[in-house]
Amino acid sequence: MDFAYAEQQSVGHHGAHQAVDEQRELVAYTPLVKRIVRQLGAQAGAAMDREDMEQIGLLGLLEALRRYGQPDEKFGAYAAMRVRGAILDELRRQDWRPRAVRQESHRVRDAVRELTRKLGREPTEAEIVATLGISGEAYQEHQLAENAEVLASFDELLHELSNHAADTLSPEAQLVRRRTLEQALLQLNEREQKVIQLYYEYEASFKEIAAVLDLTEARVCQINKGALKKMKSFIEAS
Template sequence: MAYMEPDAYGAMHGDGAPVTLSAADEQKHLLSYAPLVKRIVRQLNSQVAGAIDRDDMEQIGLMGLLEALRRYGEPDAAFGSYASLRIRGAILDELRRQDWRPRAVRQHSHKLRDAVRELTRKLGREPSEQDIITGLGLTPEAYQAYQLDESAESIASFDEVLQDSVGHDSAPSPEEQLMVRRSLEQALRGLDEREQRVVQMYYEFELSYKEIAAVLDLTDARVCQLNKAALGKMKAVLKST
């Protein structure tokens, strides 16, 4: 999802109404944008621990793509950004519908979250990755799983705010595009440089945490932490605008 692009949310066509596509055109565009679906599925699949079979995720993503085509009309240069949001939304909706995190996992995550808050109060600062691993007696693998779980929650929550920002039933009008673009620019300005890079690589270039970690020379868990912090800040800004 191209946060950095000036026309990131698409444009209406002609007199402001989407152009209706023929069945043949829909199939052509589905094939053309199928790699986008695969990239988003690959990205999300690494964060949901196989809760949905990858092939099933791709089918759900293709349905999101088809819905985007029918709402938007003939794709233009900005369609990919609009479609990305719809594809991700369709997959995240299905994950929520299936309650993809077992209750025991959710309860364990909440306990760890409370423990991290207590550690933060005790230290008087934001604990480092090593502080948390040592202070809570976690293995690096357990910490990684905790960060992925926390980040997945943040992503789902943030995407809901974005869905609300651009509307659910049609492609955004030029006025809505401008408002959302300005809100996102304002939200991005509130991030530090490294958080901006993580958000850009995750949403614009659709890289996985492992790929971002390799680029920035960080651990996967640290990338999760940065993404969660960035999305929290941006969500607060978007909700206030």
């Protein structure tokens, strides 16, 4: 990854010694940026070049370092949120889903809702594909796009919960934030909890989770999306 731009930003605002320290931390946390780019890249498709996403993620990491102060064992989680947020912000700024794609997304969503009402249960992927008259690949792309939207929304909610740098939060505030997230996780069923854990804690890809749980990638996306919506509703109501 090219650190030149971030380093120029650093030197412009800080002394040479601090710039060297920042550079060292940027290098140390580069694997974290790459993991997040790999996760988000699978959902954003060709919306943004991976190298561009890494550069934006690196700037998010630099901001996290400056807000947080000296990294400790809790910095990784804080930095991950900042890096993911920076990339998602840029994706939204670029309006990465064309209008026609958004319209198609609404059509698919409405059709699935109607099919669910008719069947009186959640339809299978095969039933959805047959009803929509689209390929399994097209439906999977739709699920990935939908999931990216929900992920962005949930990331904003987490950002609101963490709207102060971690070192400015009192121990009590940090405890409340952690318990709120734990309680939100308890609102999920066992499979939803497993998907959330594998994706966010173990940073597995949707493809890897699908293999572990013996599901299709599209189904994993669907479960993740529903789980995030449940958690978001619980947190907003808390």
